Amino acid sequence: MTAPTYSFRVLWSNEDQAFVATCPEFDGVSGLGESAEQALTEAQIALRLMIETYEQEHWEIPAPASLPSYSGQFRLRVPRTLHARLAEYAADEGVSLNTYAISLLAHGLGAARPAQLLPREPEVSGR
Numbered sequence: 001m002t003a004p005t006y007s008f009r010v011l012w013s014n015e016d017q018a019f020v021a022t023c024p025e026f027d028g029v030s031g032l033g034e035s036a037e038q039a040l041t042e043a044q045i046a047l048r049l050m051i052e053t054y055e056q057e058h059w060e061i062p063a064p065a066s067l068p069s070y071s072g073q074f075r076l077r078v079p080r081t082l083h084a085r086l087a088e089y090a091a092d093e094g095v096s097l098n099t100y101a102i103s104l105l106a107h108g109l110g111a112a113r114p115a116q117l118l119p120r121e122p123e124v125s126g127r
Contacts, residue, residue: 006047008040
């Protein structure tokens, strides 16, 4: 059975006053528990039952998700006037336009949402 390769997300629910584990690949698969481990166990049971139903009904079973990879590159179109100002500021600083833009992005992210960019608590894995 392919259930162990599926991902799970475990979060605390104030509404339920319990941990809730969900499987992103299957809508509706979840488990509740007093601990993260208990919620994960319940969600794994629900997933096994869901996969059995999919197999019995001959429905296509979703592929397991995997961690995304990023190239570190993206293209951004900006107005010519902004491009010119950025290039001027970069030259004033003695750095490339790319380096200057990266510093602006990093600074903006840090100022905009510092709490959200802190390292997250690790999620409990279904493996």
